[in-house]
Structures are given as C-alpha cells and as structure tokens.
Amino acid sequence: MTVLRRAVLAAAALVMATGVFVVPVSPTAAAPSDPIPLAASHPVLLVVDTSGSMGDDDVAGVQKIEGAKTGLLRLLNRLPQQTVMGLRHYPAGSGGCDTGEEVIDVAKRAPASMSAEIRTLTASGDTPTAEALQAAGEDLLRNGFTEATIIVVSDGQSTCADPCPVARKLISSGLSVTIDTIGFSLAADDPAHQELTCLSDATGGTYTPADSADSLADRLSQFGEAIVSLDAKAAGTFYPESQTELEVTATVTNSSSQLVTDVRVDLRFLPGASAGAPAVVAPLRILGNLEAGKRREVSWRVPMTTAKTQGELKYTARAISSGARPVEKGGTVKLRAGLSIDDAGKLFQDADHVVVLGDSFSSGEGGGRYEEAMGACHRSPNTYAVQLFGQARVTNLACSGAVVKDHSDPNYGRAEDGTSPLRSQRAQLKDVDDIDLVMLTMGGNDVHFADIITNCAAGVGCDGLLICTGRQIPSLKASCEAEASANPVFWEFALGDLRTQLVEYYKTVLGETGAAPVVVLPYVNVVPVDDRGANACFSGLPGVSRQELELIRWLQGELNRKIASAVAEVRDSGTADAGSRLHYAAEVETAVLPNHTICDTRDPWVVPIGEKLNGREKNELVHPTAAGYQAIAGALLRWSSRENPPPLDDSVPIPASYLNTGVNAIGGAVDGVKGWIDDRVDAVREIDLSGPLRNFTAPAGRPITLFGSGYAPGVLVTVGIASTMQTLGSAYADENGEVRLTVTVPAELGGDHTVYAAGFDPDGNYLVQGQALEVTDPPIWGSLGVGLLGALLILGGWLVVRVAWRRRQAVPDAA
Numbered sequence: 036m037t038v039l040r041r042a043v044l045a046a047a048a049l050v051m052a053t054g055v056f057v058v059p060v061s062p063t064a065a066a067p068s069d070p071i072p073l074a075a076s077h078p079v080l081l082v083v084d085t086s087g088s089m090g091d092d093d094v095a096g097v098q099k100i101e102g103a104k105t106g107l108l109r110l111l112n113r114l115p116q117q118t119v120m121g122l123r124h125y126p127a128g129s130g131g132c133d134t135g136e137e138v139i140d141v142a143k144r145a146p147a148s149m150s151a152e153i154r155t156l157t158a159s160g161d162t163p164t165a166e167a168l169q170a171a172g173e174d175l176l177r178n179g180f181t182e183a184t185i186i187v188v189s190d191g192q193s194t195c196a197d198p199c200p201v202a203r204k205l206i207s208s209g210l211s212v213t214i215d216t217i218g219f220s221l222a223a224d225d226p227a228h229q230e231l232t233c234l235s236d237a238t239g240g241t242y243t244p245a246d247s248a249d250s251l252a253d254r255l256s257q258f259g260e261a262i263v264s265l266d267a268k269a270a271g272t273f274y275p276e277s278q279t280e281l282e283v284t285a286t287v288t289n290s291s292s293q294l295v296t297d298v299r300v301d302l303r304f305l306p307g308a309s310a311g312a313p314a315v316v317a318p319l320r321i322l323g324n325l326e327a328g329k330r331r332e333v334s335w336r337v338p339m340t341t342a343k344t345q346g347e348l349k350y351t352a353r354a355i356s357s358g359a360r361p362v363e364k365g366g367t368v369k370l371r372a373g374l375s376i377d378d379a380g381k382l383f384q385d386a387d388h389v390v391v392l393g394d395s396f397s398s399g400e401g402g403g404r405y406e407e408a409m410g411a412c413h414r415s416p417n418t419y420a421v422q423l424f425g426q427a428r429v430t431n432l433a434c435s436g437a438v439v440k441d442h443s444d445p446n447y448g449r450a451e452d453g454t455s456p457l458r459s460q461r462a463q464l465k466d467v468d469d470i471d472l473v474m475l476t477m478g479g480n481d482v483h484f485a486d487i488i489t490n491c492a493a494g495v496g497c498d499g500l501l502i503c504t505g506r507q508i509p510s511l512k513a514s515c516e517a518e519a520s521a522n523p524v525f526w527e528f529a530l531g532d533l534r535t536q537l538v539e540y541y542k543t544v545l546g547e548t549g550a551a552p553v554v555v556l557p558y559v560n561v562v563p564v565d566d567r568g569a570n571a572c573f574s575g576l577p578g579v580s581r582q583e584l585e586l587i588r589w590l591q592g593e594l595n596r597k598i599a600s601a602v603a604e605v606r607d608s609g610t611a612d613a614g615s616r617l618h619y620a621a622e623v624e625t626a627v628l629p630n631h632t633i634c635d636t637r638d639p640w641v642v643p644i645g646e647k648l649n650g651r652e653k654n655e656l657v658h659p660t661a662a663g664y665q666a667i668a669g670a671l672l673r674w675s676s677r678e679n680p681p682p683l684d685d686s687v688p689i690p691a692s693y694l695n696t697g698v699n700a701i702g703g704a705v706d707g708v709k710g711w712i713d714d715r716v717d718a719v720r721e722i723d724l725s726g727p728l729r730n731f732t733a734p735a736g737r738p739i740t741l742f743g744s745g746y747a748p749g750v751l752v753t754v755g756i757a758s759t760m761q762t763l764g765s766a767y768a769d770e771n772g773e774v775r776l777t778v779t780v781p782a783e784l785g786g787d788h789t790v791y792a793a794g795f796d797p798d799g800n801y802l803v804q805g806q807a808l809e810v811t812d813p814p815i816w817g818s819l820g821v822g823l824l825g826a827l828l829i830l831g832g833w834l835v836v837r838v839a840w841r842r843r844q845a846v847p848d849a850a
Contacts, residue, residue: 077182077327078119078141079258079292081107082164082171083156084189084219085124090158091190093220095247099190100158102248103219106188106255107153111146113259115293115358118144122152123174125167126160132195133163134170141178164189164230165196172205172212182211184292184327186258187234188251190219192227199233206238213328215240215258215292219251239328261359262291263298263325267352270673272378273368275344276662277669279630280336281313281368285352287322288330297357298322302335302350310346310370313337325356338630344372374423374668380675382552382618386472389429390551391420392442392460392544393475395485396558397433401642401658411435411767412457413654417661419556420474423668432463435654436751436765438480439536442543444779446764456777461547470551474671477540478598479558481533481762483753485657486793488561488576488587488644532761533594537601545605545616552616555602557595557624559667561633561641561657562587564625572634576644595624618678626670627663640666653795654751724754724792724804731790731806736782736813743792743804744773752794754778757805768794784810 089100107122114120119142125135138152168187175183205212216231221244228244235242245251269283283302289295301319304312320333351365376383391397399405399415406414412434415421420429434441434457446457479485544553562572562584572584579587602619631640640663642655659667721740722731733739741754746768754776755762763778774792791805 077294078180080141080171080183080185081122082167082185082187083124084162085156085158086162087159088191093247097248099220100156102251103188104153104156105248106252108150109252110255110259111149113256114144116144120144123167123171124156125163128160131161132166135167137174161194162191163195164193165198165201168198168201172210176210185212185214187214187216188219189227192230198230199237202234202237212238213240214238216242217254218244220246258292260291261293261295263295263354263356263359263362264288264290265352265354265362265364267364267366269366269368273370274374274669275339275370276372277374277665280338282334282336283350284332284334286330286332287354289325289327292327294327295325295356295359298325300333300352300354302352305349308347308349310348313339344370346370374672376424379672380678382678383675387428388469389420389424389472389474390467390470391429391431391433391474393433393477394437394480395435395658396476398431398435399664400435401655402661402664417664419664419667419671422665423671430467432460436480438762438764439477439540440763442540464547470548473548473551473553476556476558478533478537484594488657534597534601537598538604541601541605541617552618554618554620556620557598559626559659560591560624560628563632563634564588576633620671620674622670622674623667626666722790722806724806730809732809732811733780734811734813735780735784738777738779740775740777741790741792742775745796745802746772746774746794747797748772750795752792754792757789757791780810786810
C-alpha cells in the first residue's frame with residue numbers, strides 16, 4: 036500500500052469517526068525537523084559551555100558535562116509541546132575563540148531528535164562565551180525572531196572577549212532578549228560569577244549558581260515551568276463619607292521563559308473583615324495569553340455600599356492559567372471617618388496658611404452657611420479647603436461668579452462694605468502674609484459652564500450658543516446663524532481663548548504668591564461620564580435630552596482639558612519657577628463619580644436643578660453640596676499623597692513687606708494718575724444693553740459701564756464681549772432686576788464687537804441683551820503721561836527698596 040493511499044484511508048476513517056475533514060499535506064511542505072521561525076514565538080535558546088574544564092568532576096564526583104546533559108534532557112521533557120527552542124554549544128573544535136556550533140536549530144520542540152543531539156555533547160577546548168553569544172543572537176535575528184530567552188550555562192570565565200558588551204549590543208541591534216545565566220560548579224572567588232551576573236543584569240535576567248549536577252538539573256528544569264507572579268494594591272485608607280469607589284489594581288507578570296495561556300484574574304473581599312465585604316461587579320477578568328517576560332495590569336473600581344466608617348476591608352486577587360500554578364495576593368484597607376490632614380502628602384502637611392482664589396467652585400457656592408459679610412461672594416465654611424485644613428488655616432478670597440479679569444480688576448457690581456466696589460483678588464491678596472499654599476479654580480464662568488447646564492434644563496435648549504438665544508443683534512446674527520449647527524466649533528473657539536487667558540492668569544498668581552505652591556483644581560464632573568441616557572438624569576436635569584446631556588459631558592471634559600493644558604504650558608515655560616510650584620490636581624475631576632452626580636437621585640453631591648428656583652438660590656445650581664466639597668477634599672488628600680512637593684529656595688529674598696510696600700505705592704500712584712489723565716481726556720461711557728439697538732464707541736483699555744434690566748432679583752448676570760467669547764465681569768441684579776457694572780475694555784481689542792449681559796429672568800428664561808461696540812485706539816496723551824510717570828516711579832521705588840534692604844542688612848539680628 037502506498038504512502039498516499041494510507042493517508043487517504045486514514046483521513047476517511049477520521050471523517051467517519053469524528054465528522055471532521057482532514058486535508059492531506061502537500062509533499063512540498065516543510066519537514067518536521069525544519070526550523071519554524073514564527074514572529075509570534077518566544078524561543079528558548081540554550082548556549083552551553085562544553086570547554087575542557089567541563090570534563091572535570093563536580094563536588095559530588097559526577098563529570099560536569101554529564102550533569103549538564105542530564106539537566107538539559109530533563110528541561111527538554113518539561114518544556115510545553117509548542118515551545119520553540121534550540122541548542123548551541125561552544126567551542127566547536129578543540130580550542131580557539133570560535134563561535135561554537137548550533138547542534139539543534141531553533142524549531143518547535145522535538146524530543147526524540149533533540150535528546151539524541153544532547154547526548155552527543157563532549158568536553159574540550161577553550162571558553163569563547165562572547166563569540167558564541169554573539170553568533171546565537173545573529174542567528175535569531177536572521178531567522179526572523181525579534182525576542183528570545185537565552186540560557187547560558189558555563190563553568191568558568193571567558194577565555195576570549197568580554198561577553199557583557201555583547202548582551203547590550205544584541206539589544207541595540209533590535210533583539211529583545213533576556214539572558215538567564217547559571218554558574219556551574221564555580222569556586223567562590225571565580226571571576227565568572229561577576230561575568231555571568233553582568234550578562235543577566237544587562238538584559239533583565241537572573242543569575243543562579245549550581246554546585247552540582249543535581250542542582251544544575253533542578254535549575255534547568257525550572258525554565259521548563261510556566262511561572263506567573265501577581266501583585267495587588269489599593270489605597271491604604273478609604274474615607275466612606277467622601278469617596279464612592281475603591282480602586283484595586285492587579286499586575287500579572289509572566290516571570291518564566293514560557294508562554295502562559297488562558298490567564299484569568301479575579302478579585303474578592305473577605306466577608307470576615309470588620310468592615311464587611313463589598314460586592315465586586317465583574318470580579319473575573321480574562322487576560323488571555325501572556326508571553327514570557329510580559330506583564331499586564333487590570334483594575335477594579337468597587338462601589339463602597341457599606342454604611343460603616345470604621346474598620347478594615349480585606350481583599351484577595353488570584354491569578355490562574357493553563358500550565359502555571361495559581362497565585363494569590365491580598366491586602367488591607369482601613370476605613371476612616373471624616374478627613375485627616377495627617378494622611379496628606381508633604382505638599383499639604385507643610386502648609387500652615389492656605390489661600391483660596393478663584394470662582395464659585397472654590398468659594399463654596401452650593402455648600403451653604405455663607406459669610407454674607409463677604410459681599411455676594413457666597414464664601415462657605417464647607418468649601419474643600421476649610422474641610423481639609425480647618426477654618427483657622429484658610430483665607431478664602433474666591434468669589435462666586437468670578438472670571439479671569441476679576442483677579443486684576445475691581446468688581447463694580449458687588450459691594451465689599453456696602454458702598455465700595457469689591458476689590459480685585461490681586462488687591463485682596465496683597466493684604467495676606469505668610470502664604471504657604473494657594474488653591475484655586477478659574478475659567479468656568481468665562482465660558483458660562485453652569486449657566487449652560489441650567490439653560491438646558493430651563494427648556495431653552497443648549498445646542499446653540501447662549502448669546503444667540505437673546506434678541507438678534509445685527510453684528511452677531513450672522514455668526515449665530517453660521518454656527519447654529521456647529522456648536523463644538525463655537526465652544527472650541529471659546530475654550531481656546533480661555534486657555535490663553537488662563538496661561539497668563541497662572542503666571543500672574545505665581546508671581547504674586549512668593550514661593551508658595553499653587554494647586555489648580557479641575558472642575559468636578561457634575562454629570563456622569565458614562566452614557567446612562569437622558570432618563571437617568573430627569574430629576575437632576577429635567578427636560579435635558581440625550582443629545583444635550585452629551586453636549587454637557589463633552590463641554591465639562593473639554594473645559595478641564597484646556598485647564599490642564601494651560602497648566603502644562605506654564606510648567607514647561609519655567610516661568611517664575613513654575614516647573615516645581617504649579618500643580619494640577621487631576622483626581623478632583625472624578626470626586627463625585629460614579630454615584631453622586633447631579634443625575635443620581637439617591638444621594639447627589641451636586642445641587643440638582645429640579646424645579647425652577649428664583650432669586651439668588653439659582654446661583655447654587657450645578658455646584659457641589661457640602662458633601663460634594665468633602666468629596667473634593669478627599670480627592671485632594673489622595674492626590675497630595677502622590678504629588679511631590681516643590682523644592683524649597685534656600686536663598687534669602689528681599690523681605691516681602693519691602694517689596695509689597697514699594698510695588699503697592701508705585702501701582703497706586705500709576706493707577707491714580709492714569710485715571711486722572713484719562714478721565715479728563717475721555718469720560719466713562721454707559722451703554723444701555725436693554726435699550727434700542729444702536730452703535731456705541733469706546734477706546735481700548737478704558738472703563739465702560741454696562742446697564743441691563745429685566746433680570747430676576749438677586750440672580751448673577753455675566754457681561755462680556757460676544758465676538759471674542761471673553762467674559763469681562765459679573766454682578767447680581769438688584770431688587771428691581773437691574774444690573775449696572777463697570778468693566779474695562781480689553782487693551783488688545785479693536786474694531787467692531789458686541790457687548791452683552793446674560794442671566795435668568797423672573798420666569799426662569801435665559802435673557803441675553805447686547806449692543807454693538809466699536810473699539811477705538813486708547814487716548815494717546817494719557818498713555819504717554821502714564822508711561823513717563825511710571826518710569827520715574829519705578830526708578831524711585833527701586834531706590835526705596837534698595838535703601839530699605841541695606842538698612843535691614845546693617846541691623847544685627849536679635850539675640
């Protein structure tokens with residue numbers, strides 16, 4: 036019977052028995068003994084020293100070459116069937132520095148033929164380890180392999196070139212190689228120990244000494260095992276009152292030279308722990324195959340449904356796979372009530388005096404118990420900084436409704452003492468001494484973030500720009516019509532301008548706060564980041580469609596990305612030591628996720644819109660509650676434990692009191708003279724935004740007064756330049772629903788623009804009023820006068836500071 040006939044009959048029998056068709060292999064197919072260099076394979080190549088010294092006996096009286104062959108045969112039997120392996124011994128002849136001989140080509144494991152080759156090995160010649168290793172790597176690359184494990188077995192130091200540089204050369208040539216080395220029957224002082232250790236260290240491998248043939252066989256057999264290691268970690272402390280999820284991360288590593296298949300990891304909490312055992316959603320994670328030397332990370336976010344605030348949680352992660360022994364790793368998490376600054380990092384623990392700047396998300400809007408003495412800023416003792424550091428250590432200068440310009444310009448729409456306008460945050464900052472830490476949020480009001488969400492729920496619709504919902508101002512009508520279907524384009528333009536403003540704002544704050552670290556917070560995600568659908572958000576955001584919810588989600592993410600980008604730009608610039616002083620607390624963004632957003636009816640940590648509210652209460656909408664600010668404080672606490680504090684400047688600066696005195700005097704004099712000159716050259720214009728449409732003019736860099744009416748009493752009204760999406764200020768409407776606010780026309784502005792005022796009317800509708808404004812060049816005489824006077828005052832101020840500093844140096848320190 037011919038070979039072909041036997042193959043056909045065997046195939047027919049298999050079809051009848053199993054129903055599986057078998058296709059005969061073409062006679063031109065590769066023979067089983069041919070190399071099979073598969074790109075996806077991770078081969079194991081044995082490089083064995085067969086020099087003359089391997090003919091000596093080991094400590095047990097067994098010839099070392101025989102012990103090596105026994106170990107190699109045991110390894111061959113233990114390797115998985117799919118293993119791709121090869122064998123090179125060195126030297127090839129009786130001496131010299133040759134490259135050795137590859138007696139088993141790199142191919143799939145074939146026990147019969149490979150064991151026969153191993154048994155033919157004999158001991159003779161020198162020890163050209165470097166040359167053999169170089170040839171082994173070149174053969175692997177030539178056969179298409181890009182990664183491999185090489186196992187070097189040697190009983191002595193190389194007698195030719197140094198092998199350690201060869202290992203680094205192989206890696207640089209494109210071969211991702213791990214070299215494991217075994218020192219066989221070496222004396223304690225043999226230089227080969229160091230040589231073999233260098234090889235393994237250079238490639239992330241291991242070095243193991245083997246005193247006898249038995250220990251060599253044991254060590255070699257271990258390379259035939261699939262070994263998986265596991266590491267699991269979670270935060271050591273969890274605050275149930277301010278956190279919603281516990282994150283547990285497991286890292287699985289294939290620490291063997293074999294492919295590990297069907298890797299699975301699961302997580303469980305032990306019910307016997309004092310704080311109970313929370314349920315893990317989807318506890319089993321399937322990772323698939325894991326190649327030799329590779330690692331994979333998987334995380335669980337476990338909702339904490341326990342009502343306990345004390346005790347311990349105990350968790351265990353377990354990794355199982357085909358061919359490797361199961362491994363487990365566990366840990367303990369302590370539950371703590373409230374917040375403790377003792378758990379913070381050095382950045383916070385070193386701060387005795389904290390200054391808070393920015394807008395409503397820092398002042399504490401939504402947190403209640405407002406300090407009415409602070410004007411209409413809605414500063415709350417429940418804001419994140421006070422909950423974290425305590426009232427005595429915090430100076431809160433943040434103000435609800437603040438925009439970027441409120442840092443440098445006074446707010447004429449709010450009274451600080453009943454009559455005077457609210458001073459700029461910069462002016463208030465000058466009254467503060469000994470600043471150890473600055474925390475802030477800024478930018479949300481500049482793009483009307485909270486108003487947009489409230490407007491969506493009010494039924495006006497938020498898929499168009501807010502300033503387009505008012506009466507159609509001719510200069511704005513074309514832009515609104517052109518962008519009506521391209522909402523993201525509008526907001527990308529607005530956010531891009533905001534990023535530029537924030538870069539300058541952060542630089543300014545850094546320059547005004549000495550050596551104190553400045554922590555910029557993102558805005559907390561008030562809506563879910565996952566797609567729960569519009570129905571899940573009906574109570575918190577009534578009337579919001581699925582598309583509008585997606586817009587809000589996009590806008591909150593994009594706003595924070597612009598803030599983070601601005602921080603990164605300032606850090607990279609190195610301005611005012613910004614690389615080490617400016618920080619971005621990214622963890623704040625997810626502080627109320629996933630179960631306490633405005634869409635969660637059970638326990639929202641964000642003030643929901645619900646039924647329409649009138650008056651000042653509207654300003655609290657879409658802001659964190661007291662519990663929400665506690666969650667933000669908890670996120671800051673966790674973030675600080677990972678953020679490295681900035682290095683301290685050991686140099687002795689000019690005392691801040693001298694600098695502040697000089698700067699304040701110069702700045703006050705310049706501002707006073709500038710106002711005196713400009714007021715006589717060009718009077719302040721008042722623009723009635725609610726009156727008949729007309730064209731107004733005003734010079735750049737000069738103040739204008741904007742008037743609007745028809746708003747709900749006590750509601751926050753924002754004014755700005757619509758054509759550039761730049762917010763100029765905000766003020767609360769009086770008891771008649773009127774607002775009058777003096778702002779400064781941006782100095783860089785020119786040409787035709789539109790000024791607007793926007794806020795809610797008594798019926799809960801979003802009211803936008805505006806007028807066309809032509810911005811002309813600033814008064815030349817006032818600018819020239821101020822420039823000359825400013826130069827003189829700066830020179831005089833420098834002399835004052837210099838004299839004061841010299842006098843201080845001349846006075847000896849008190850005992």
